[in-house]
Structure formats: structure tokens, C-alpha cells
Amino acid sequence: MRILRVGVHAVLLELADGDEVDAWRAELLRRRAVGELRAIEIVPGARTILLDGVTDVATTATLVGGWGPPPAAGPATGDLIRIPVEYDGEDLADVAAAWGTDEAGVIERLSATELRVAFCGFSPGWGYLTGLPPELAMPRLDTPRQRVPAGSVALGGEYVGIYPTASPGGWRLIGRTDVTLFDVTADPPALLTPGKRVRLVAVAATRDEPVPLEAAR
Amino acid sequence: MIEITQPGLLTTVQDLGRPGWAHLGVPRSGALDVPALELANQLAGNVTGAAGLEVTMRGCAFRTHVSTVVAVTGAPTEVLVDGGTAPFCAPLVLAPGSTVEIKPPRTGVRTYVAFAGGVVVPEVLGSRATDTLSGLGPSPLKAGDRLPLGMTWHDPTILDTVRGRRTRWDEITLAISLGPRDDWFTDEAIGTLLGTAYSLSMKSNRVGARLTGPSLTRAVAGELPSEGIVLGAVQVPADGQPLVFLADHPTTGGYPVIAVVDAADLPLLAQARPGAAVRFRQTGGHGPQR
Numbered sequence: 001m002r003i004l005r006v007g008v009h010a011v012l013l014e015l016a017d018g019d020e021v022d023a024w025r026a027e028l029l030r031r032r033a034v035g036e037l038r039a040i041e042i043v044p045g046a047r048t049i050l051l052d053g054v055t056d057v058a059t060t061a062t063l064v065g066g067w068g069p070p071p072a073a074g075p076a077t078g079d080l081i082r083i084p085v086e087y088d089g090e091d092l093a094d095v096a097a098a099w100g101t102d103e104a105g106v107i108e109r110l111s112a113t114e115l116r117v118a119f120c121g122f123s124p125g126w127g128y129l130t131g132l133p134p135e136l137a138m139p140r141l142d143t144p145r146q147r148v149p150a151g152s153v154a155l156g157g158e159y160v161g162i163y164p165t166a167s168p169g170g171w172r173l174i175g176r177t178d179v180t181l182f183d184v185t186a187d188p189p190a191l192l193t194p195g196k197r198v199r200l201v202a203v204a205a206t207r208d209e210p211v212p213l214e215a216a217r
Numbered sequence: 218m219i220e221i222t223q224p225g226l227l228t229t230v231q232d233l234g235r236p237g238w239a240h241l242g243v244p245r246s247g248a249l250d251v252p253a254l255e256l257a258n259q260l261a262g263n264v265t266g267a268a269g270l271e272v273t274m275r276g277c278a279f280r281t282h283v284s285t286v287v288a289v290t291g292a293p294t295e296v297l298v299d300g301g302t303a304p305f306c307a308p309l310v311l312a313p314g315s316t317v318e319i320k321p322p323r324t325g326v327r328t329y330v331a332f333a334g335g336v337v338v339p340e341v342l343g344s345r346a347t348d349t350l351s352g353l354g355p356s357p358l359k360a361g362d363r364l365p366l367g368m369t370w371h372d373p374t375i376l377d378t379v380r381g382r383r384t385r386w387d388e389i390t391l392a393i394s395l396g397p398r399d400d401w402f403t404d405e406a407i408g409t410l411l412g413t414a415y416s417l418s419m420k421s422n423r424v425g426a427r428l429t430g431p432s433l434t435r436a437v438a439g440e441l442p443s444e445g446i447v448l449g450a451v452q453v454p455a456d457g458q459p460l461v462f463l464a465d466h467p468t469t470g471g472y473p474v475i476a477v478v479d480a481a482d483l484p485l486l487a488q489a490r491p492g493a494a495v496r497f498r499q500t501g502g503h504g505p506q507r
Contacts, residue, residue, distance in 0.1 A: 007477030010447045011282065012397045041239045043445035045469055050445025070286035120242040121443055121469030124351050128443070165352070182241075184341050184353065190241040 001069075003061045010052040011061050017047065018118050018130055019072060024049055025194060027070035037063070044119040044194050046128070078116065078195040083162070084203040085110075085153050089173035091141075095155060099136055106174065107202050109136075115160055115198040120190065125164035125182025127192030134158055144170030151176045153200065160200070162192070175200075218282040219332065221362045222316070226275035228358045230336050231329075232268040235344035235353070241466040245448060246348035247464045249423060249487035250327050253291035257331035260288030260308050262371040267335030268345040270358075270422065272328040276357075278318040280485065281311050285366060286333035286373045292325025292488055293384050306382070323486035324385055324506030334367030349423045350465040388414075388494040389485040391461075391478045394453065395499060400474035402453070406433040410451075410475060414494040417486075423465040425452075426486045428495055432457025433475065443469045449478035450496075461486060 001024075002014040025044045028051070031037040032161055037061070040053025054060040070151050079145070087107050096103045115131040138155040145168060152163045154171035164181035181191050192198065221228070231254060234247020248254040248271055258267045263299070270277070276294065281287075287309045289296050296303045297318040303309050303334045313316070322328055338345050338355050340359045358364075384410040399407060415428035433453050446469060461478055463486065478486070479500065489495065 005394060006397045006447050006474070007394050007449060008479060010477075012444065040236050041445070043239045043468060045444035046442030048442075048444040050239075050447070052239065052447050109383065119443070119469065120240060121467065122242060123467075124238075124241060124243045126242050126351065187236070187245075188241065189342060194240060 001065070003065055004051065006052075006062070008057060009054060010050060011054060011057055013051070013064065015047055015049070016078070020069075021042055021045070021047065021049060021118070022116075022195060023070045027067070028064075031067075032169050045121075046118065069196045071174050078197045080197045080199065081191060082199050083153075083177050083179055083199050085175040085177050085200045086203055087175040089153065089175045091154075091172035092174045095138060095174055098138060110160075110174075110200050111202050113200075114136075115200070117192045117194050117196045117198065118159070120192070122161070123164055123167060125190040125192065126161060126194055127181075127190070127194075127198075129160040129192070129198055130158065132158060132160065138172045140170040141172065144168050148173065149176065151178060151181075153177055218366060219285075219364050220276065220280045220282060221358045221360055221364070222280055223276075223278040223318075224358045224360055224362075225272060225319075226279040227273040228277040229271050229273075229347035229349070230268050230338055230358070230364070231271040231346050232335075232344055233266045234346050234464055235342045235348075238342055239445065242351075242468050243342060243353065244348050244350050244352075244465050246346040246354065248329065249464055249485040250291050250329065250395065250400075252442070252484055253327070253329045254331070256376070257288045257290040257329045258335070259374050260290070260306065261286050261331040261333045262308070262373045263331055263333065263335050265369070267331065268338070269329055269331040269336060269349045272319050272330060272392060274321060274326055276321045278317045281313055281315045281317070281365075282319075283313050283366065284311060286310055286370070287317060288331045288373070289319060289328060290324030290331075291327050291329040294322040294328050295320040307375065310373070316440070324490075326490055327487050333370040333373070334364050334372075337367045338364060346464075348465050350467060377486070383485075383488075384427050386485060386489040386493055388496075389482075389489050390496045390498050391482040391485060392500040393476040393478050393497045395470060395476045396474075399475050400443070401435055401437040401473040402475055403434050403436045406475070410459065411435060411497055411499055414496050417489050417491050417493045417495055418474065419489065419491040423463055425463055426461040426468060426489070426495075427458045428461070430458070433459060435473070440471050441471050443471045446470045446474065447477060449480055449483055451472040451476045451478060463487070
């Protein structure tokens with residue numbers, strides 16, 4: 001682990017991989033809960049964790065650097081969320097071609113993969129979902145779309161993502177879901193929080209009668 | 218209650234924002250010039266963090282439906298109450314039905330208006346701030362919008378500290394600490410960052426202050442895996458032109474952050490107009506354990 005200074009109120013923990021991020025995130029949340037760490041934000045990234053709003057950068061770096069590596073987060077520990085997906089995305093055929101299969105093959109592959117929320121960002125409720133092997137990474141569109149509808153399920157780089165709200169976007173659209181991903185009155189407000197496990201469940205094309213989340217469980 | 222009669226270019230409700238949700242992708246938001254909002258709150262008799270209005274560049278106008286105390290701070294401007302000139306940076310006691318016009322500022326960009334009791338639109342995740350990036354909080358204000366005011370305040374305050382406040386932002390110098398990704402840039406790029414007067418771009422907004430000037434060249438090519446971003450981060454996108462993240466910044470990003478501006482200097486950026494000369498001064502060094 002390398003600890004980098006980020007201005008006068010934050011440090012960045014640079015870690016080896018997503019598994020280490022997961023383990024350290026759980027450890028830092030635990031230590032904050034018992035009062036051993038003071039930080040307003042604990043923000044996981046792809047290979048890093050940002051501790052923002054710390055009282056003193058040098059003291060925090062020494063403190064965290066003195067903690068031994070946390071036990072690895074076991075596989076399949078987080079809550080499992082099932083997301084019903086209607087696979088009718090505009091880029092599904094392109095993804096199938098890139099993966100050397102047909103559209104049914106893409107759906108089969110995604111349905112068989114347990115994904116995990118590695119970190120959040122881009123917009124409230126957006127989770128970067130990992131679990132696809134690197135060889136299935138999809139480059140983003142050269143020219144992003146002006147408007148991607150809310151609920152669009154998409155591939156970008158090594159990640160799967162779901163647009164919580166309509167926004168511009170350059171990810172490859174493979175399908176859509178009716179699940180609400182962000183609700184300011186819910187606790188927590190985001191459905192996909194770091195560490196949660198996610199399964200995409202294929203549902204039949206029923207635009208008029210969307211399958212509720214409960215029915216997919 | 219007050220009623221917006223002219224929203225101007227961009228008038229939003231702002232408080233101290235909603236820190237603590239970055240791990241879910243929720244930006245911090247809040248006033249760009251926090252000391253100006255806090256001064257307005259103090260003058261109006263409010264507690265720290267009460268929500269007020271952030272008025273951008275072109276002024277705004279509103280009508281009171283109750284008696285209240287108003288204070289106007291930040292970018293210096295003419296304040297008209299029922300058509301007559303009223304003092305800037307002072308508590309103004311207003312009767313119900315008063316019309317208040319905030320003129321475009323003479324210098325600076327953002328003027329703040331506090332009301333006794335504060336603007337008490339519903340809180341979203343602990344804050345009433347408008348987040349222009351994510352859309353959380355109330356929408357930017359429109360003519361006819363009615364804003365409820367709180368019922369709790371102290372006697373208004375007259376402060377000596379109002380004198381001596383800065384009124385020009387044509388040339389500003391921002392204190393920075395290098396890192397966390399200064400090692401992604403050449404030594405020349407670091408020298409350029411510290412030795413150049415950049416120009417503030419027209420494309421700046423509440424998300425970030427975009428700068429134009431010499432490109433900062435990378436020593437490391439390729440993409441940086443997305444990582445958390447702090448307020449004041451100086452990010453360098455592919456075109457090499459630095460951008461300083463302000464309150465509505467995204468919570469993660471994939472371009473390297475070469476340095477971080479001290480939060481105490483961000484109000485200078487909040488008030489600098491496009492074309493202002495922006496310099497950086499190094500105060501902190503490389504991080505521990507590197």
C-alpha cells in the first residue's frame with residue numbers, strides 16, 4: 001500500500017487491486033465506526049480509497065500505514081441484488097460481435113456472471129460493477145450519446161453500469177431495467193452500494209408490463 | 218416567504234452542501250464562496266450553515282411576503298429596496314411586500330443573500346443546496362418561485378469585519394499542494410503550473426474552474442483507474458489544460474490530479490471572472506511515504 005497526500009485534508013490509499021480495495025474499505029468503515037479513524041468521506045475507487053475530511057494528513061497517513069493488511073473480504077459476502085433486465089439495447093449486436101457470439105450468447109454470459117459493486121461515481125447511484133473477465137472489456141463509444149435513458153444497462157471498459165437517471169453517456173447499451181437505483185428518501189439512498197453483489201436477470205420483452213424487482217427474486 | 222420576481226442568469230439556493238455521501242456518487246455541492254454566505258448569515262442573525270441565495274453575474278430580484286432581515290454579501294453590487302439604494306454587507310430590515318433588486322456586481326461573480334431564519338426548502342440528504350451536476354436539491358430559481366423562510370434567528374449583527382474585504386479578483390494566486398498524481402507529469406509541467414499565469418475560461422461553472430494556458434505534459438501515458446476526487450483538485454484532462462474542481466464536482470474521475478488548491482483560497486476562484494489571471498503557489502510538498 002502507498003499512501004499519497006491529497007491537499008491538506010485528504011489522503012489516498014493506493015492498493016494492488018479491487019479485492020484489496022474491498023477489504024480495506026470494510027476495515028476502514030469498521031475502524032471509523034469504533035472511533036479509531038476520523039474521516040468525513042471514505043470513497044473507494046478502482047484501485048484506491050480516498051479518505052477526505054481528515055483532521056491531519058501526516059497523522060492519518062502514519063495511523064493507517066501502521067495498520068496491518070485487513071483480512072481479505074471473502075467471496076460472496078455482500079447482499080445479493082437481482083436486477084431484471086430487458087435485453088434490447090442499441091449496442092447489443094455490436095457487443096455480441098466483439099465477444100464472438102450472438103445476442104443470446106451475451107445474455108447467457110451476463111446472466112451467469114456474479115457482479116460486484118466496486119465503487120460509485122459519475123452520478124448519484126451509479127455503481128461500477130466488476131466481474132466480467134478483462135477480455136470482454138468494451139471500449140466506450142468514440143462519440144457519446146447526447147441522452148441515454150434512465151435504467152439503461154451498459155458496458156464500459158471492464159465495467160457494467162446502469163444509468164440511474166437520463167444523461168449523456170458513452171457506454172455500450174445492452175438493455176434496460178425498471179429498478180429505481182437512487183431515491184433520496186431511502187436509506188441508503190443508493191441501491192448499488194460498494195461491496196454489494198449483483199445479478200442481472202433476463203426478463204422477456206414486456207415493455208407494457210415491467211417485471212417488478214420482487215417478482216424477479 | 219419570499220417570491221422570486223427575476224432569477225437573473227443563475228440564482229440557486231446554497232448552504233454548506235451535503236458532504237458524507239461521496240461513496241454513493243453524491244457531490245458535495247454548497248456555496249462556492251462559503252465565507253461570503255457565512256458573513257451574510259451572521260449579518261442576518263442566522264446560525265452557521267443556514268441556506269441563502271447564490272446570485273450569479275446578472276443579479277436577481279425578489280419580493281418579501283413577510284417582515285424579515287436580509288443581508289447581501291460576496292461580489293459587491295448595488296442593492297435596491299423599493300427602488301432606493303440600500304447598504305451592501307449590512308442587515309436590512311424589510312417590511313412585508315418589499316421589493317429587493319440585486320444589481321449585477323461591479324466586480325466578482327457571486328453575490329449572496331441571507332434571510333433571517335434562512336431559506337427552508339426541504340432538505341435532500343441533509344442539505345438544501347442546488348447541485349447543478351446531479352440535479353439534487355431545488356432547481357435553479359425561476360420567476361414566481363416561492364421560498365419559505367425559517368422562524369428562528371438572533372438579532373441582526375453589525376460587524377467591523379465587513380470592512381477590508383476583497384473587492385478585486387482580476388489577478389488571483391491560489392495556494393496548492395502538489396499531488397496525488399504529480400508524478401504522472403514531467404518536471405517541466407510542474408514548473409509550468411507554478412510559473413504561469415493561466416486565464417480563467419468562459420466555460421467555468423459550479424462544477425469546475427477551467428483554465429487556459431500552456432498544456433501540462435504527461436510523463437506517464439494511459440488512463441488512470443477512476444479514483445476519488447476532493448474539492449479543489451486540479452485535474453488535467455487529455456488536452457493538458459488544468460481544471461480546478463469546485464463544489465459540484467463529480468466524486469470520482471479518471472484523469473490525473475496534479476495538485477490540490479487549499480480550500481481557503483477557493484472563494485477567490487468563485488469570484489474571478491473569465492479572463493482573470495490565475496497563478497499557483499506551492500505550499501505543501503509530496504505526500505508521506507513516497
